[in-house]
Amino acid sequence: MTDKPTSLSRRDVLKKATGGAALIASTAAIPGVAQATTQTTKRYAMVIDTRRCVGCHACTVACKTEFDVPLGVNRSWVESIEKGNFPHVKRNFLPRLCNQCEEPPCVWVCPVNATHKRKEDGIVTIDSDICIGCKYCIQACPYGARFINPKTGSADKCDFCLHRVREGLAPACVNTCQGRARIFGDLNDPTSEVSRVLSTNSVTVLRPEMGTEPMVFYIDADHTDERDAARTGQYVRVETHRPNEERV
Amino acid sequence: MHELNWGLPVILYLFFGGLGAGAGAVSASVLLRSGGGDQSGPSFDIARWGALIAPPAVILGTGLLVFELGSFQAGHWFRWINLFMVINLSPMSLGSWLLGLFILVSLAYAYTFFKASAKPGDEQHNLRKKLAWAMVPLGIAVALYTGILLGALPARPFWNSPILAMLFLISALSTGVAAILLARALFGKMLSADDETVENTSAENDSYLLTSTDLLLIGFEVLVVFLFVMYAHLSVGAIEVAVNVVLGGELTTMFWFGFVALGLILPVLIEMKYVLPTLLYQKKYQFPAGMEMLVCGLVILGGFMLRYVVVIAGQVTGPVGI
Numbered sequence: 001m002t003d004k005p006t007s008l009s010r011r012d013v014l015k016k017a018t019g020g021a022a023l024i025a026s027t028a029a030i031p032g033v034a035q036a037t038t039q040t041t042k043r044y045a046m047v048i049d050t051r052r053c054v055g056c057h058a059c060t061v062a063c064k065t066e067f068d069v070p071l072g073v074n075r076s077w078v079e080s081i082e083k084g085n086f087p088h089v090k091r092n093f094l095p096r097l098c099n100q101c102e103e104p105p106c107v108w109v110c111p112v113n114a115t116h117k118r119k120e121d122g123i124v125t126i127d128s129d130i131c132i133g134c135k136y137c138i139q140a141c142p143y144g145a146r147f148i149n150p151k152t153g154s155a156d157k158c159d160f161c162l163h164r165v166r167e168g169l170a171p172a173c174v175n176t177c178q179g180r181a182r183i184f185g186d187l188n189d190p191t192s193e194v195s196r197v198l199s200t201n202s203v204t205v206l207r208p209e210m211g212t213e214p215m216v217f218y219i220d221a222d223h224t225d226e227r228d229a230a231r232t233g234q235y236v237r238v239e240t241h242r243p244n245e246e247r248v
Numbered sequence: 249m250h251e252l253n254w255g256l257p258v259i260l261y262l263f264f265g266g267l268g269a270g271a272g273a274v275s276a277s278v279l280l281r282s283g284g285g286d287q288s289g290p291s292f293d294i295a296r297w298g299a300l301i302a303p304p305a306v307i308l309g310t311g312l313l314v315f316e317l318g319s320f321q322a323g324h325w326f327r328w329i330n331l332f333m334v335i336n337l338s339p340m341s342l343g344s345w346l347l348g349l350f351i352l353v354s355l356a357y358a359y360t361f362f363k364a365s366a367k368p369g370d371e372q373h374n375l376r377k378k379l380a381w382a383m384v385p386l387g388i389a390v391a392l393y394t395g396i397l398l399g400a401l402p403a404r405p406f407w408n409s410p411i412l413a414m415l416f417l418i419s420a421l422s423t424g425v426a427a428i429l430l431a432r433a434l435f436g437k438m439l440s441a442d443d444e445t446v447e448n449t450s451a452e453n454d455s456y457l458l459t460s461t462d463l464l465l466i467g468f469e470v471l472v473v474f475l476f477v478m479y480a481h482l483s484v485g486a487i488e489v490a491v492n493v494v495l496g497g498e499l500t501t502m503f504w505f506g507f508v509a510l511g512l513i514l515p516v517l518i519e520m521k522y523v524l525p526t527l528l529y530q531k532k533y534q535f536p537a538g539m540e541m542l543v544c545g546l547v548i549l550g551g552f553m554l555r556y557v558v559v560i561a562g563q564v565t566g567p568v569g570i
Contacts, residue, residue, distance in 0.1 A: 061500020111331040111340035132327045135253045142403035142567045153322025
């Protein structure tokens with residue numbers, strides 16, 4: 001009986017010690033203090049302010065150009081949502097890309113370890129020299145972000161322009177966005193624009209019920225689906241410029 | 249309609265893989281059932297047919313799978329070897345290794361039956377018995393994994409059901425039995441022409457065992473189909489919307505007529521007509537050869553329709569909302 005409390009308290013001491021360590025770590029995240037410590041890992045995220053999107057498809061084209069993406073497939077695309085009954089109508093735009101999920105279902109199912117979530121920045125990448133093109137990850141992605149690149153035969157998708165980001169440049173779609181609707185940056189840096197925008201706006205992610213924890217956030221996104229039309233009695237049409245034209 | 253990333257090669261693979269794995273597992277269990285493989289007679293004959301069906305069916309299915317790979321289509325013909333460079337917890341990785349192992353073991357198992365003079369007590373006897381013990385769990389594992397492969401994806405609500413793997417397993421065993429019976433009915437005469445006197449006396453009993461097993465398996469399959477559809481229908485959201493594809497959607501006829509009516513109910517009714525008199529009243533078992541072939545053909549067709557409907561239905565449906 002005397003032994004037990006002692007061992008418990010010993011455990012408590014350990015707990016307090018680790019808790020203290022966590023406290024120190026969390027103070028390090030306060031601006032000012034953060035500048036003193038060197039952050040080696042990054043957590044890249046994107047916020048898309050759909051209020052500023054005019055549906056010009058500059059991002060789609062910039063992405064196509066950046067990666068020479070073959071015809072018929074897209075790493076990045078823009079969906080348009082038409083809804084309402086005249087005269088109360090609206091056309092909203094929903095730019096889409098890989099969500100770089102914190103819990104990426106595509107990564108868990110890859111049989112050859114060709115795709116993984118990078119520890120250093122959280123970007124989900126594909127090694128096209130390893131990928132066998134089994135399409136299992138395409139089935140696993142709830143966002144339809146992946147496709148088979150007909151040139152390489154490998155699965156392909158948005159990688160936040162890793163080759164640009166590595167050099168300190170913004171992703172091609174962010175760089176080209178006329179309305180500055182896309183904000184990209186490191187969430188581990190509390191002074192970054194993306195951190196500030198994320199903490200001062202209400203944001204949503206796509207299909208949060210899938211539990212994928214996306215790293216692409218939307219401000220004022222229109223989550224209307226064609227199924228909502230029946231319930232609301234509205235005319236709703238969702239279109240993408242992808243070959244199958246339907247949202248996946 | 250969503251893009252069909254997995255087409256006919258995958259459907260045929262799931263069908264042939266299941267059929268081969270089922271035939272292998274049934275063959276080995278029938279062999280072991282006859283005194284651990286020591287007794288000669290019709291059980292050995294059945295085991296032999298199953299053993300000879302298993303490797304070609306699974307190899308054919310797996311071979312077709314390679315054609316569906318993006319890397320193969322892009323000209324990297326041997327990129328699939330990467331599957332055997334790593335092992336991880338992806339159902340496809342585990343499945344590839346299982347398939348590889350099954351193919352090797354089933355080839356060796358078939359080899360022990362390959363000579364026309366193969367019989368219990370010959371030089372392959374001990375090897376055959378040992379391999380049979382491995383074939384039962386391996387066959388079941390391969391048949392199960394095909395369902396787990398599809399069921400592991402929350403993004404595909406039609407597939408994401410814990411009972412799908414069970415459905416595939418039962419379908420694999422029943423198509424395996426049907427393939428053995430069909431092969432025996434078609435080619436049995438020429439194989440056992442030399443020792444006809446021994447065979448014919450107990451061949452009936454033996455076909456009875458398999459046919460009644462098939463009846464039981466299909467009975468369970470009907471129940472599993474019912475549970476699969478019922479639980480999906482009782483859910484709310486993506487899964488319920490997905491199952492509507494077979495409850496009034498574009499694949500309804502294919503599912504209820506092609507799979508349930510032609511592939512399950514009709515063969516069950518025919519089998520009951522011939523099995524029940526023996527089962528209930530111990531009458532002499534007689535199953536006309538033509539009718540037996542028809543039933544086996546229907547069961548095999550049903551197995552294909554199941555794979556077809558499930559693979560397509562899973563891809564034309566998806567998460568709802570955005």
